[in-house]
Amino acid sequence: MDYLKGLNEAQYQAVTTLEGPLMVLAGAGSGKTRVLTMRIAHLITNLVDPFNILALTFTNKAAKEMKERIGKVVGQSEAKSLWMGTFHSVFARILRSEAHLLGFPSNFTIYDSQDSLNVIRKVLKDNNIDADLYKPKKVQSRISNYKNNLITVKAYFGNPELIENDERANMKHMGLIYQKYVEACFKNGAMDFDDLLLRTNELLTRFPEVLAKYQDRFRYILVDEYQDTNHSQYLIVKALASKFENICVVGDDAQSIYSFRGANIYNILNFKKDYPDAVTVSLEQNYRSTQNIVNAANVVISKNVQQFKKNVFSENEEGDKIKVYRALSDADEASFVASNIWEKHNSEQRKFTDFAILYRTNSQTRAFEDALRRKNIPYKVYGGLSFYQRKEVKDLIAYLRILINENDNEALSRIINYPTRGIGETTQNKLVVFADSQNVSVSSVLDNLGIYAPQLGLNNGILTKLSDFWSMIKAFQVMLKTENAYNVAMEVAKRSGLIKFLKDDQTPEGISRVENIQELMNSMQGFIEEQQQIEDGDPSLANFLENIALSADTQTDKDEQGDQVSLMTIHLSKGLEFPVVHLVGLEENLFPSFMSSSTREELEEERRLFYVALTRAEKQAYFTYAVSRFQWGKITNAEPSRFLSEMDAQHLEFINPVAETRFINRSGLKSNIFDDEPAEPRSFKKKEEKKSIQRSEALPASQKLKPVATARITNPSGASSENIEVGDQVRHDRFGVGEVLFLDGTDPDNIKAKVKFQHEGEKNLILKFAKLTKI
DNA sequence: CGAATCGGTCTTTTT
């Protein structure tokens, strides 16, 4: 049992406590992955059949890596029958084999957020609901909220409180939209991301024999990143583990950063309540970072109210101070970072892979790409608009999806007239309306075009076009029976006219679109080869589609061999480590995000995000911020992030002196930034509220308490802040002088002002961005 | 029916 050597006491306990509920609180850099892999290896060495182990991870990549490491200890063949993956991919697999019970086809399509957004838009249109009042994105997030809290359509209509709540939010049609959306997905034979969890819950609740089957199968359950599980995931784990209670959860409440998609930090905070006999192990020694980095991070995270007491410490060298650079603009910031990397690459012989640039939003990438390219520094951008979400790629995929699931109307409407083949909107509408009136699917109308033709009211020319199109699809389907996925996709790309259509466009964008199609073909080829190499591999088209739907990171591990600087959002960086980290864009309204500064909860999450970012660094960390930034097509001023002023000066070193004066001024000025909030008494109440809510019902976004704000604005120049009131004379950069007619809204980030300008007439402005000056 | 153009809106993070 060599693998047990070199574990510290806490790690040893976590690895060897095999039976019963166990919670491992793993501070940043405390060897969490090592503990998880060794624990699983230890289970197998102790003769637990790998077949009986279920390990749920946060990304598919993490699962893959861990599986490999376990294989090295217990042998690859043993590791193979382990079930390891994300909640979504593991339960998608289970749902496929049990789909018939729920009335779904086993080849159901998985909708990504773009697909589901399209379905929502269609629902709004079909029901004549104004998309301006019901922003599709907002509708989507509300529906997601329902689903993650197990509020089905039926449950929704049975709960007056929810209905009332939506009415208060001026969204009284939410129930109808929700219902229609669910119906549409069902008709299309499709599940969205949330469905994968919701339907699993449905499966386990409605069919006790199914639950029993999987309870017996998964005798040992491990959940990584437990702090980021949502209510739906929580219930699945609870149900599966309830028979044997061999449940081990690993996580760090200080690193919970996914509440925007329903993650409920109380899952981990209340673990002891769910399992009173649970053993708790705390891993507190950080092996990753220098003392200076660990201590600096501790100072910031200690500002959060909600957390377990922990004492994360490092016995590594003390290390350098964190260097702070104040840039004049986003371009200046990027060029500083690029120069710094270049210099360290030369003077300290560091590889480019040693460096990471971490940012809050994807839109910040561009400036860094430019700067790095100018210096010929190789880099790789992770995440962002995933490759598979590009339009041309999605179009080809839509063709492939239709081959697997003909009822996928979302895919059908994407390609029925793309490339254009004379089947316009009018025709498509007639098809859909007719299919609905006959209570059959669009695909079956197309299947029986001959029979339905007289009733469709379409002329012969159109009918021929339709039947040509559909026989092409049918031919692809036939081909799929004998040929492999790659050959079929190639044929689809050619015969559909897609390639030719794209090749006609010789602009740089057009050429890159063709390249993207080629890249998709390559990745498909790679996938098939990979699947053929592993035993029980599944190189089918259906499996390929499932894989790309559930793993945004498929292309990330591809060219990992290269020596490249890594660029990614902080969210994506969780679980990774780099010798040198540049944390950039440390500005108010960017980080913390302007979307997340209105409640204490939101701010605490941003602070955890900051904590995650800093603790990625092993040796050195750089903070940068810019005083002005090109954003939304214009230049905006910015002030340093409050997180900078929350740090302890002893951990910092200011590179350019101006930064120091600015910083000190500001921290003196703004140390009371929290005192502005109508703070603490309410936080206590809130905690109580949340506890009682989480077990039973949802916490729809609108129900969150908003601070009772006065119409206070912060002038982005940082010079002054002032109150603007109705009746004030104000000046606007572009519109000139005007009078404030009225103010609307309580959320300080979202106060709208109606202003009557002398020359430009009445305008509705968001106070925060309008930069009005009182005169 | 389809291409082109204009205008308005929105941009936090992701399985």
Place this chain on the structure above:
DNA sequence: GACCGATTCG
């Protein structure tokens, strides 16, 4: 500045 939708013209 990117993307969607509506509108207009051929």
